[in-house]
Amino acid sequence: MEEKKVAVVGAGLVGSLLAVLLAKKGMQVDVFERRPDLRKAKAIGGRSINLALSNRGFKALSLAGFDQEIRDISIPMYGRKMHDLKGNLTYQAYGKDNEAIYSVSRGQLNQKLMNLADDFENVKYRFDHACEDIDLPSNKITFANGESKEKNHYSYDQIFGTDGAFSSVRGVLQKTPMFNYSQDYLPHGYKELNFPANPDGTHCMDKNCLHIWPRGEFMMIALPNLDGSFTVTLFFPMKGEVSFESIDTEEKVVDFFNSTFADAVPHMPTLVDDYFSNPTSTLVTIRCSPWNYEDKVMLLGDASHAIVPFYGQGMNSGLEDCSVFFEMYDEHKDDVNALFEAFSKQRVPDGNAIADLALYNYIEMRDLAGDKDFLLRKKIERKFSDMYPDNWMPLYSQVTFSHIRYSEALAAGNRQRKIMDEVMGMNNIHENWDDQKVIDKILSLIK
Amino acid sequence: MEEKKVAVVGAGLVGSLLAVLLAKKGMQVDVFERRPDLRKAKAIGGRSINLALSNRGFKALSLAGFDQEIRDISIPMYGRKMHDLKGNLTYQAYGKDNEAIYSVSRGQLNQKLMNLADDFENVKYRFDHACEDIDLPSNKITFANGESKEKNHYSYDQIFGTDGAFSSVRGVLQKTPMFNYSQDYLPHGYKELNFPANPDGTHCMDKNCLHIWPRGEFMMIALPNLDGSFTVTLFFPMKGEVSFESIDTEEKVVDFFNSTFADAVPHMPTLVDDYFSNPTSTLVTIRCSPWNYEDKVMLLGDASHAIVPFYGQGMNSGLEDCSVFFEMYDEHKDDVNALFEAFSKQRVPDGNAIADLALYNYIEMRDLAGDKDFLLRKKIERKFSDMYPDNWMPLYSQVTFSHIRYSEALAAGNRQRKIMDEVMGMNNIHENWDDQKVIDKILSLIK
Incomplete structure (x- = not known):
């Protein structure tokens, strides 16, 4: 792909990072965005949105060499603090020691990534360009210009759709045969x-x-x-x-x-x-399959897997799309079709898994985070995991602090839940949770 | 709704029948179709497609008084005949006595319905009109004219989308918040x-x-x-x-x-x-929810629930949409919003149920129809059902020959399958299937 001229449609977080990573491979990258340049526009009220960056996101950012710059504009959060009806607080660490998720403003992060991308000569941003259609046989994109609605046409070797949950690029793929989709x-x-x-x-x-x-x-x-x-x-x-x-x-x-x-x-x-x-x-969940159209179009980020925000993994999974793509890049770079197909095949089940996990976590956060049984369950899990770290990584840690595939984390989490269901059914577990027999029970079930 | 001016977008089977039923209530009905008038066009090769009309379809046609005319252009099929690899034949009746499904050509049926609709003064067909967009606040539809691509605009009190699996009307609803959709x-x-x-x-x-x-x-x-x-x-x-x-x-x-x-x-x-x-x-399955947009737009037929063809219920379920709609009409006719919401709420689970049943029946038809266990299962079911018709209507009969809601048929079918799983697990069932103890077993499980 090295010599190719490629388009990235959507200049959000995933689009901007992807543009840099493609540029670093030597490609000519045009990044299109339907909105004006957000670095020049006034902030839109009521939608500032904070995001929580975690290990998957940082890994992808570090591929571009940006991780420290981004860490500098974020605030670590080491746990969650539950406020009950009377204002009583309960604290629960997210992980061990210094494991944290990082609060960052979407707007600030996006501006930073755009500024960093601008340093690459072979990355060119075009704002006020709304993708209206793609002629797939020729890979020609029709854009409507922001104010004048004048049409522009550009052709590319490859088109990357990073235009979010309501992706126009995906809208084109949705009309092709055998494209599975749900919202x-x-x-x-x-x-x-x-x-x-x-x-x-x-x-x-x-x-x-x-x-x-x-x-x-x-x-x-x-x-x-x-x-x-x-x-x-x-x-x-x-x-x-x-x-x-x-x-x-x-x-x-x-x-x-x-x-x-x-x-x-x-x-x-x-x-x-x-x-x-x-x-x-x-709050919408978007799934589709495949994420690519032949060797022409590839969807990443919310465009291919928009999820609800309750696991803090929307942005992280989108950024991870980029790092996984470039992990597969060298093996297939001379056969774009094989690259796109392999990436889609590997990544679709992971996108579906994090979508399921995020939906489940909504129940956990609003329903269980204040619940005695739930808190005890977490405490026992934590104790066992501290004693036998190789045998038990809590699901939250797998998702948030590891790079284990989401689909594998989901499967492991289901196995763990069944074990903990049995443990919580033990006699007087609230009194005896710290006994050795609880640990022994888990050891017997884990084998 | 009596005085209303309404559009039906899509002049297929469901659209043409719906137009007649709306016209019979006194409405002014414009029917738009993106293709030319098929009564004047040459048949398109390789897509003639035969359909199997059954009781749900005939009931809806009889509401318009058309059932006998349609029966006259169809051929009853009383059962299925399986051809094995060596050409041996096995026959299995669909129902009892004269219960049959009726083979009919989609093209002939559609022409017939159009001719019958043309007899209504307040039904007007407009061919070569492709729906491009709907402005929902004003319910104004933009059409592109077949050859010239000239745009026409028409406004209506209500718009009915009967434009099939790849519905343009549904495409407009898909972009509105809280509209669930999958293909x-x-x-x-x-x-x-x-x-x-x-x-x-x-x-x-x-x-x-x-x-x-x-x-x-x-x-x-x-x-x-x-x-x-x-x-x-x-x-x-x-x-x-x-x-x-x-x-x-x-x-x-x-x-x-x-x-x-x-x-x-x-x-x-x-x-x-x-x-x-x-x-x-x-072969696509389409689901969405809700089927309506406020009191403005309603989807029926494949536009709201396209299913795979293996239960022979695609057309029948679409025609049944019309009969169910008019069963609810009188109760709500002065409150279109309530009518549309009530219809969508009742019919969405039935559309989902027949979609599930059709997917399951593909396995049954290609996999099980030649299988000894499967054939015995059907034989035992039939015998029991003949003896105790009030206690057991086979699932196929519920779907094909009754007007039981699809969602209820699906639930009853699941209960029956569990019972038959137990029966098929009885000792030497292939030898003893005709014994009284098999009947007694079913009686004991059904309670």
């Missing part, structure tokens, strides 16, 4: 809220953890920003008795937050304004 | 072949049954036509060792058919020509 919405949506910084610029809560208010049918979370504020997200039913639809007046918002998130309310001076002016967004 | 291709495709009529115009095999050549990983079927010919369909893997991809020379086709469908070859004078000139088509 599934959760009945819940989300809305961004905000805890501003203290007057002295410090954070109003512990900044080195992810805060969760688990409430059964819904939840709120908060992630720290560099400027002392927290980005807060309410995940909530779209319709029904307690929902975005039903909580529709100032009074109801105030009552609801006072009774449900009492300890958070003092941190939210603009709650009512935020609630009514910020948009309500939906 | 799944089987790894198998199909190709149409042909047994011509005998020189005297008679059929070369028994015309009153559906012929099947079950071969495990694939199968061939034949349905009778009025002119003495059979429409034959080969269902076959798209790729792999034995597949459309691998059987790619005249010699391979002849060898393959001689060794696999020996008793059919003498009936196929144009086999090689047909194999290479007829297209290879794909």
Whole structure:
């Protein structure tokens, strides 16, 4: 592929990193983005969105040599802190020692990646270019120009679709035979809220953890920003008795937050304004197969596997697409068709696995994170894993701190869950959880 | 809705029947079709396609008063006849007495329905109109004219999308929030072949049954036509060792058919020509939810639930959409939003159920229809059902000869399968199947 002229459609996180990695192989890379250059545009309110970078993401960033630069604009979170109805806190470490996930602003990260990509002579950004169609036989893309809607046409050897959950590139593939596709919405949506910084610029809560208010049918979370504020997200039913639809007046918002998130309310001076002016967004899971069209088009990131945000793996899995692609690149670089097919074949089951894990984790976060049995289960797992690290890596660690394939992590997690179901069924487990016989039981089941 | 001006997009079987039923309620109905009028066009080779009409389809047709006219252009098939590798035949009745499914040509049926619809003053067909987009706030449809590609715009109170598996109307809904959608291709495709009529115009095999050549990983079927010919369909893997991809020379086709469908070859004078000139088509399952967009758009037929053809229910389920819609019509006719929501809510699970049943029946037809255990299972079921008709209606009969909701039939079928699994596990069941203790066993399990 070295000599090829390629297009990357979508200048988000995955698109910008991919452009750099392709450029480093010597390709001529045009990156198209339907929006204006976000480095020149004003921030769009209510959708700042914080992300949690973890090991998979950093590994991909390090391929481009960017990992330290990105670490510098992020805040480590070593565990989750659960806030119950009365404001009592429970802490749970994510991993061991210094294992952490890193809170970073999507906008800042994207700008940084664009600036770094701009340093490559063979990467060229074209903003205000909305992909309208692709003629697959000739691999010619039709773009509509932002304001004038004038059409431009460009042809490429290969086209990479990194244009997100509502990908136009994928829309073209969807019309080809044998392309499997699904989009599934959760009945819940989300809305961004905000805890501003203290007057002295410090954070109003512990900044080195992810805060969760688990409430059964819904939840709120908060992630720290560099400027002392927290980005807060309410995940909530779209319709029904307690929902975005039903909580529709100032009074109801105030009552609801006072009774449900009492300890958070003092941190939210603009709650009512935020609630009514910020948009309500939906939560969709996108799957497709294959991710490629012959040797012409390849989908990566949300374009091929958009997932719900509850495992913090949306961005990480998209960035990992890039590192996995380049791990396979050398073996197949003279046969793009083989490269694309091999990548799709390997990566589709991993995309499906992390989609399943993310859906499951929603239940865990909102429902179980405040539950006694759940916390004990985690404690026993942690103890056993500390004693026998080669025999047991907790599922969360496999997903977040390892590079084990998602599909293998999912399978291992299912085996572990069955074992822990048996352990939790032992007599008086809440009293006896620290006994040797609990460890022996796990050892007997693991074999 | 009585006074409304409505559009039906797609003049196929479901669209034409729906147009008549809406017209009978007094609505002004414009029916749009992207193809030319098929009554004036030449038949397209290799895609004639035979369908099997059964009770659900006839019930919907009878709502319009058309059932006898359609019965007159169809041929009853009372059972399936399996052809094994040596040409031995096994017959299995579909139901009791005169229960049959009716072979009919899609083209002839569609023409007939169009002619009948044309008799209604308030139904107007517009051919060569391809739906390009719908502006949902105004319910304005943009059409591209067949040859000139000139755009026309029309607005309607309600729009019914009956434009098939690759529906443009559904494509518009797919972009709205909270619209769940999936398209799944089987790894198998199909190709149409042909047994011509005998020189005297008679059929070369028994015309009153559906012929099947079950071969495990694939199968061939034949349905009778009025002119003495059979429409034959080969269902076959798209790729792999034995597949459309691998059987790619005249010699391979002849060898393959001689060794696999020996008793059919003498009936196929144009086999090689047909194999290479007829297209290879794909088999897709489409699901979505909801089927409506507010009180503006409603999807019916393949547009909302395209299924694989192995239960003979694709057309029947689409026509049944119409009868179910008008069963709910009177209750809600003054509140279109309530009507559309109630219909979607009731019908989505039934569309999913018949999709599942059709996928399962592919395994049954190609794999089990030639299997001794399978045939015995059916025989025992039939005997029990004859003795206790109120306690046991075979799944096939529920789907094909009853009006029980598909979702209920699927659930009942699952219960029956579990019972029959136990019965087939009885000692020496192949020798003792006719004993009273087998009947007693079923009676004990059914309670």
